[in-house]
Amino acid sequence: MSILILGGATDPESLRVVEELEAEGAYYIHLDTANFPESVHLSFLNRSIYLGREKLDVPHVVYLRGLACHPLRPGLAEELSSRPQGVLAECAEKRAMLESVVMCFQRRGARIVNSLQANAQHSQKPYQLALLKAKKLPVPKSLAANDPKAVRQFVHEVGKAVYKPLAGGAGVQLLQKWDLSDERLATLAAAPVLFQEYIEGVPVRAYVVGQHAVAAAELHSPEVDHRRQEDSVEATRLSTDERAAVLAAARVCRMHFAGVDLVRYPGGFKIIECNPSPMFAVFEQKTGQNVARPLAAYLIECHERKKERSSKSKHSSHKDGHKGRS
Amino acid sequence: MKRTKEVTKKRLFIEELERPALACGQVTTLALGEESLGGGDGKVTTMMVGEEAYKAQ
Numbered sequence: 001m002s003i004l005i006l007g008g009a010t011d012p013e014s015l016r017v018v019e020e021l022e023a024e025g026a027y028y029i030h031l032d033t034a035n036f037p038e039s040v041h042l043s044f045l046n047r048s049i050y051l052g053r054e055k056l057d058v059p060h061v062v063y064l065r066g067l068a069c070h071p072l073r074p075g076l077a078e079e080l081s082s083r084p085q086g087v088l089a090e091c092a093e094k095r096a097m098l099e100s101v102v103m104c105f106q107r108r109g110a111r112i113v114n115s116l117q118a119n120a121q122h123s124q125k126p127y128q129l130a131l132l133k134a135k136k137l138p139v140p141k142s143l144a145a146n147d148p149k150a151v152r153q154f155v156h157e158v159g160k161a162v163y164k165p166l167a168g169g170a171g172v173q174l175l176q177k178w179d180l181s182d183e184r185l186a187t188l189a190a191a192p193v194l195f196q197e198y199i200e201g202v203p204v205r206a207y208v209v210g211q212h213a214v215a216a217a218e219l220h221s222p223e224v225d226h227r228r229q230e231d232s233v234e235a236t237r238l239s240t241d242e243r244a245a246v247l248a249a250a251r252v253c254r255m256h257f258a259g260v261d262l263v264r265y266p267g268g269f270k271i272i273e274c275n276p277s278p279m280f281a282v283f284e285q286k287t288g289q290n291v292a293r294p295l296a297a298y299l300i301e302c303h304e305r306k307k308e309r310s311s312k313s314k315h316s317s318h319k320d321g322h323k324g325r326s
Numbered sequence: 327m328k329r330t331k332e333v334t335k336k337r338l339f340i341e342e343l344e345r346p347a348l349a350c351g352q353v354t355t356l357a358l359g360e361e362s363l364g365g366g367d368g369k370v371t372t373m374m375v376g377e378e379a380y381k382a383q
Contacts, residue, residue: 077346
């Protein structure tokens, strides 16, 4: 097996990559993580992994689009409410299996796009910001805290601020005066929050594949968080500095494929975050830029390089697999 | 006389996190949290709250 896609069978991003792989005649397997374990059967026996009755060869490269293990994902709310322990246990067991598959393939030489560790950065925003800052990349001043005093001090220093979850799952909000009341800040005892200086400017999403920035667009919105309301999406050209920064960001975050979010303002830009499993299907539709094609090309290139290395070292002929399976 | 202990209900600073993630968001290019939520349930939204946060997990 050359290329393994881990993602839902109807996931738009997985399907776009499948489309591009098929256009190139590439051999791949699309493992439907959304329907595991309901209708997709996986077995892990000693070191071997079986999809149904078929043993899976170690892929050369894996596109890890999604494991569908999160208990808070859309569609589970009702079940989570009626049987919370059961749902949490299901998700944990599913995660244990799929992550073990990924880890085994990684250990046996597969390139994972992107690794579990890289994907974990979605829920580790302070860590990711520290990585970016350590490489001297421009990021907003940030405070992750549950300490009301620290929050008041930070807001006093930065002036206008926004807040967002450390682990994602909710939008960015502008911090209001009343958010600094004793009553509001007392809720930090339930969970810490990420506070950041507000950067007034135009949000940009750039996609990085390997060593290349392959697409970028401005996302125009009247809202602080452009995902709440979108006026327009316009393809844009990254400046030399922006390009260098997004490539450096993906590199330091150890992402072979990344959706890098920045905010442009007069005279500069700041990197907001690197997404390890970015959406791009509708982005492509709205901008006319192709993200799936360079991603598929990257997956194929990884496969070809490993195949060549493997046949050089083993002096054996390549086993032909039939094209395209899901 | 028996005193009833008042139980304070815990609330998060980010109130949006107290609510279930939307199954189908407004069609914006990127959704709130879309890159970490979700998991290919077929809802073709551009991006939704939590999607980018929940999908890869």
